[in-house]
Amino acid sequence: MLPTELVDLMNKLGVFPCVLGTTDKEGNMHMTFITWVYPKSEKILRFALSSGSKSAKNIQETKRACFMFFSPGRALTCYGDAQMIIERIEEVKFPVSVFEMHIDKVEDNLFPGATITGIIPFAHTGDLEKMAELDSIVLKVMRSA
Numbered sequence: 693m694l695p696t697e698l699v700d701l702m703n704k705l706g707v708f709p710c711v712l713g714t715t716d717k718e719g720n721m722h723m724t725f726i727t728w729v730y731p732k733s734e735k736i737l738r739f740a741l742s743s744g745s746k747s748a749k750n751i752q753e754t755k756r757a758c759f760m761f762f763s764p765g766r767a768l769t770c771y772g773d774a775q776m777i778i779e780r781i782e783e784v785k786f787p788v789s790v791f792e793m794h795i796d797k798v799e800d801n802l803f804p805g806a807t808i809t810g811i812i813p814f815a816h817t818g819d820l821e822k823m824a825e826l827d828s829i830v831l832k833v834m835r836s837a
């Protein structure tokens with residue numbers, strides 16, 4: 693289960709930077725960076741991916757995914773079964789699909805003498821208004837599905 697404080701932080705921030713890991717059916721690993729992630733509960737994560745992305749294809753093939761989350765005082769990996777729950781978000785101009793992962797394992801990556809001091813720093817560039825609007829559409833769909 694994800695710690696409640698992390699779930700609360702993710703919900704407070706809306707978009708949350710994290711690393712997603714998947715494999716294809718031959719076992720080839722793939723990692724990518726995403727921010728459209730919404731913790732529906734301590735056990736269920738929803739996330740949105742460009743439909744044509746390698747990550748989206750891998751999840752369709754293997755139904756598994758893992759995440760790495762960084763936040764103050766935490767470095768967590770979580771693993772689970774994942775599936776597509778919305779093939780395409782109609783309101784978004786390019787194809788974006790929504791996935792849901794049921795977490796079956798959470799690992800704490802910290803060790804004595806070191807910690808994590810923040811979340812992964814990131815910022816939108818370009819048209820900030822458009823990006824904020826896109827984020828808000830995707831979050832709304834993930835929350836209401």
Ligand SMILES: Cc1cc2nc3c(=O)[nH]c(=O)nc-3n(C[C@H](O)[C@H](O)[C@H](O)COP(=O)(O)O)c2cc1C
Nearest residue numbers: 723724725726727728740741742745746747748814
């Ligand atoms: C700040 C930032 C946020 C991103 N958020 C997402 C996201 O939430 N979903 C997504 O599919 N790609 C997101 N991307 C793009 C992915 O990192 C990646 O380049 C792209 O989706 C291709 O995915 P793939 O590696 O699975 O093919 C983001 C990139 C940046 C720089």
